[in-house]
Amino acid sequence: MVCPHCRSGNCFRSRRDGALDLISRLVGLKPWRCHACERRFYARRVALWHVRYAHCPKCGNFDLKPISRERVEQGTLLIFKRWLGFPAYRCEPCRQRFFSALPYRRIIPSALNSYVRRPTS
16 A cells, blocks of 8 residues: 555554445445554545556455465366466465466565654654
């Protein structure tokens, strides 16, 4: 996730709290918080312009490792996907293994402001 305010890639999911979070859940938005600028914002797991590329269905990560098709053990139509030759991927952070028919493109957020923290007063 990339922060819309400071463009840092050092963001994490924030805990849901209140009515606005419940309403945003209905439209598919999730609360996030940026470590660099400490701002809270709402976003989808994957930005709409990146949905067309292969990404982890659990966490939305684009930094995937190709694996053998036999290593994917959960999902729908596994035999069909193996037979058709769908590429199999593994997400390092959440360890999810899955098939994807989408083209692979490694998308990494800018690390320019990732470790700059705002001074606390």
